[in-house]
Amino acid sequence: MTTSHIPSFNHMSSSSSPTPPLIPKPEPVTDSTDLQTPIPTSSSPPNLYTEFNNVAETFRSAFAQRLKRHDDVTVLNSLTGAIVTVPEEQDPVPVSVPSPSLVTRKPKPQERSSELVRITDVGPEGERQFREVVRKTRMIYDSLRIFLILEELREDFAMGSGSSSRRRGRADSKAASMMKERFLWLNRDKRIVGSIPGVQVGDIFFFRLELCVMGLHGQTQAGIDYLIGSRSSNGEPIATSVIVSGGYEDDDDRGDVIIYTGHGGQDKLGRQAEHQKLEGGNLAMERSMYYGIEVRVVRGFKYENSVSSKVYVYDGLFRIVDSWFDVGKSGFGVFKFRLERIGGQVEMGTSVLKFAKTLKTNPLSVRPSGYISFDISNRKEKAPVYLFNDIDDDREPLYYEYLASASFPRGILFQRSGDDGAGGCDCINGCGSGCLCEMKNGGQFAYDYSGNLIRMRPVIHECGPACKCPPSCRNRVTQKGLRSSLEVFRSVETGWGVRSLDILHAGAFICEYVGVALTREQASILTMNGDTLVYPARFSSARWKAWGDLSEVFPDDYERRPPPSYPQIPPVDFAMDVSKLRNVACYISHSTDSNVIVQFVLHDHNNIMFPRVMLFAAENIPPMTELSLDYGVSDDEWSPKLAICN
DNA sequence: GTTTCTTCAGACCC
DNA sequence: CGGGTCTGAAGAAA
Numbered sequence: 001m002t003t004s005h006i007p008s009f010n011h012m013s014s015s016s017s018p019t020p021p022l023i024p025k026p027e028p029v030t031d032s033t034d035l036q037t038p039i040p041t042s043s044s045p046p047n048l049y050t051e052f053n054n055v056a057e058t059f060r061s062a063f064a065q066r067l068k069r070h071d072d073v074t075v076l077n078s079l080t081g082a083i084v085t086v087p088e089e090q091d092p093v094p095v096s097v098p099s100p101s102l103v104t105r106k107p108k109p110q111e112r113s114s115e116l117v118r119i120t121d122v123g124p125e126g127e128r129q130f131r132e133v134v135r136k137t138r139m140i141y142d143s144l145r146i147f148l149i150l151e152e153l154r155e156d157f158a159m160g161s162g163s164s165s166r167r168r169g170r171a172d173s174k175a176a177s178m179m180k181e182r183f184l185w186l187n188r189d190k191r192i193v194g195s196i197p198g199v200q201v202g203d204i205f206f207f208r209l210e211l212c213v214m215g216l217h218g219q220t221q222a223g224i225d226y227l228i229g230s231r232s233s234n235g236e237p238i239a240t241s242v243i244v245s246g247g248y249e250d251d252d253d254r255g256d257v258i259i260y261t262g263h264g265g266q267d268k269l270g271r272q273a274e275h276q277k278l279e280g281g282n283l284a285m286e287r288s289m290y291y292g293i294e295v296r297v298v299r300g301f302k303y304e305n306s307v308s309s310k311v312y313v314y315d316g317l318f319r320i321v322d323s324w325f326d327v328g329k330s331g332f333g334v335f336k337f338r339l340e341r342i343g344g345q346v347e348m349g350t351s352v353l354k355f356a357k358t359l360k361t362n363p364l365s366v367r368p369s370g371y372i373s374f375d376i377s378n379r380k381e382k383a384p385v386y387l388f389n390d391i392d393d394d395r396e397p398l399y400y401e402y403l404a405s406a407s408f409p410r411g412i413l414f415q416r417s418g419d420d421g422a423g424g425c426d427c428i429n430g431c432g433s434g435c436l437c438e439m440k441n442g443g444q445f446a447y448d449y450s451g452n453l454i455r456m457r458p459v460i461h462e463c464g465p466a467c468k469c470p471p472s473c474r475n476r477v478t479q480k481g482l483r484s485s486l487e488v489f490r491s492v493e494t495g496w497g498v499r500s501l502d503i504l505h506a507g508a509f510i511c512e513y514v515g516v517a518l519t520r521e522q523a524s525i526l527t528m529n530g531d532t533l534v535y536p537a538r539f540s541s542a543r544w545k546a547w548g549d550l551s552e553v554f555p556d557d558y559e560r561r562p563p564p565s566y567p568q569i570p571p572v573d574f575a576m577d578v579s580k581l582r583n584v585a586c587y588i589s590h591s592t593d594s595n596v597i598v599q600f601v602l603h604d605h606n607n608i609m610f611p612r613v614m615l616f617a618a619e620n621i622p623p624m625t626e627l628s629l630d631y632g633v634s635d636d637e638w639s640p641k642l643a644i645c646n
Numbered sequence: 647g648t649t650t651c652t653t654c655a656g657a658c659c660c
Numbered sequence: 661c662g663g664g665t666c667t668g669a670a671g672a673a674a
Contacts, residue, residue: 112671167666167667170668173668173669173670177669207656208656209655209670212669219653222671223654228671230672244654247654266654269664270654279673300655308656309656648674651671652672652673653669653670653671655668656666657666658664
């Protein structure tokens, strides 16, 4: 080991920032371990002087252990400090949680491991498995969160309207706690340095506790997550992830470069009121910089959406390249860390989000070229449907008449909802507990109060023309039309495709799959003529059937909380012809790994053989991400989307 | 193992 | 609609 590896405080007065007068000039001295450790010597304020001595002592003890610099740290083994690569053949699923049903007595929640691991060479198959685990866990979290909100509202309702004004419980944190108790948090058995398997750059979250559940960032509020020194192999704290969400005024976020402020020194109102100290997360950041250990960066910012007012975006890995002590805007000393994004990663989710926002808000003139139409629906939809093509001259979607709602054959048994004498509900103030329409849906509405699908059903009965509830009723989600701005775009890989300029929360209604519905007889004639049709019954959403299934959370009283039963399995046997009239949906690509699901819905009539085909987001979908549906055919077979819309 | 402290939340109120 | 205020849970620190 050479002295160049010994940490010095040079970084604390980087050349780019003038050394503030508050900071003592570090002067190297030789200590008993023959390792040079800088000791401040000036007549600085005593608190800072003490602080520097403390830090110096920390480093002295750390370096007494003769640490080497590891440029290619893969695993810091807690026993040996050895660097090990986690090989591909090792169990690709680190989530070894005991089955909740096997747990009889309430065990102590699993503690976070202190073993620092970097997971590499997972391989495509491993990544797919990890992704599936992450997906499922997120589904449970979201379903549980929504369940808790609905449960609370139900209690309020039962107790009478007077108590409904009480403060709402934190479903986001309660859901996380319950999952923690049931060992459903991910990546607790290893402390992961670098990317979390199954979590991709651009992934969107809505709550800090969601990040905890994923193992992306273990702190519920704090911005720096780190392994504490007393539990690390070399006695030094190591930072693994940071949240950038504007909590400190001295942050300077330039995208690929972030000047990140350390923590501490703020008063109760969040104002910088004293000097920060090189301890805790601040020291961990410095140590991660020294060892070249990358940190995950999650950005959080305001973004109005249906479930919260914020979003958190995973922006990938950054390296800490510099750190120094500076005078903050408040006049108090703060630690600063220069983070630089590591190359070779996909575009940051934050950049995509911002870009999508500019597409929506900027005047038409400053949008990128390639926009052929700013609304191919000609205002038939509630939100514009853009048409974008910057790779060739194809303008095909312009040449079709846009149909906002599917057309069903005349002459078939066709009843307006309510015409059968059953009538609609009488909920003049909107539908609530015990409403007739809730009964039609197995005693539970299909949507939560944000208008998101709670779980898939064979068919959903929305309130219809015969119902007395207002159009704003929670059970009229798909009738309200498009909620997000969609864009039909041209790509080399998939031809025409569809993406959203807004974040689509899991369960969000996207649009109807529109065409001219044909009976089997009508369809057979058309097929003979060579036209290709889409068969709604073939759409596959099998992967998402477990959506909303909380049996892993409520294993014991599953009897008490059975999924509602839905008597009607619709005998859907019609074809959708999109060769002449169509909407945005037919441009959605086919994928067996789809992010959009098909849900049958009845609202303007009650012929169960001809439900409307409604599309919902199957997971949180970031803006500009291509939507995909499982058309129920294998990739090499005929693809309706490719055949019809290309 | 326990208790206390800190924290780039989140909801609600005005 | 934004700041003040209240509650809070995880994890670090004591």
